[in-house]
Amino acid sequence: MHFISEELEEYIELHSEREPELLAKLNKETYQKILLPRMLSGHFQGRVLGMLSKLIRPINILEIGTYTGYASLCLCEGMQEKGQLHTIDIKEELIDFQRKYFDLSPWGSQIFQHLGEATNIIPDLDLKFDLVFIDADKENYINYWNLIVPKMNKGGIILSDNVLWSGKVLEPVHKNDTSTQVLLEYNVLLRDDPRVETVLLPIRDGLTVSRVL
Template identity: 40%
Template sequence: MNFINQISEILAYCDKNTSPQDEVLYELERQTHLTTLSPQMISGHYQGRLLSVISRLIKPTNILEIGTFTCYSALCLAEGLEVNGNVHTIDPCRDYDELIMNVASKSPYFSNIIRYKDPAEEILPQMENVWDLVFVDAVKQDYPLYFSMVKNKVRAGGVVIADNVLLYAEVLKENKNASAQALDSYNQSRVADRDWTTIILPIRDGLSISVKNK
């Protein structure tokens, strides 16, 4: 059996040999799968540990997240915060408030999470923070807009992570839907922008990581 045919086994091996999530994250992931209509939107164990590791390496004070969902990724990102640091997470959807308050709020990191419940395009212009780390996991067609609104507020050496940038391989198609077109544009613009260094990791649905050079 060649490597390509073993991809699912390799991924399972990687997941098995990745540090475990804590009890709150485990329960939050479980309840997300049991009670929401789109549980695949959650970062989940493997990607969540990657977000935690990146945050711990950066040791951020100010983290911006666009797209809260059930607060799983925000809690993962919060694990690397400096003392008195915060995750500012934006999502106008109120559908998951009960799950967040019943489960996510039990995490010791929840007190470091500040939630905004209006659209990102309304909130971002009001924010004066200088961001150490940005995580984008929201409306795919708006990724180019989100980046344009935050790029000048990211410090030199700061990081922007964008999720779902492969969109189930839709970005490869000649006739792309609107979301795939926007993501393809986003991906190409990151490579063309010499102020940033970017890599796409083929993790789950694609994770773009951009570091600001100056």
């Protein structure tokens, strides 16, 4: 679902920071070789993620849902010199693809891949995070949130993707549509959680920015 016209989306991209060369190659190869390439963050959202990272200057970053690693590299753009990015995904077949591009970037040695269910992996990460990007299994968003908030530094930022869910948040929820129901509950949770302040941005499929108090 396009919340603004494709022509206006194109104008926005043309008048935003250009897509870095390595990310353009990753974008192209994802569309050539990987299933469901629309899952890629892409040029505009990638520039938003990169800009937020540069403003935050995180030391430790957590990403839930790596896919081909496009957003991972964007999140690294503002990472401090001794920082780390920990990224979690369940798709073993994408590990080598991700690593190829990670190692072509300036941050290869600072990016740590975790394979498996995020709900099992997050509790074992003995770190406090400054920046988190949630972009995986929507049915687990509330579970992710409850695991992540206690691991955040004060002033840390949690980004949640796809919170408008192609506009389904405004439509009657079908009986078996668990993802939409969870996202509706999740959006209310973030708005009302006294531990954070939250703004939902209409970027692509909806991006929520939550700042830990």
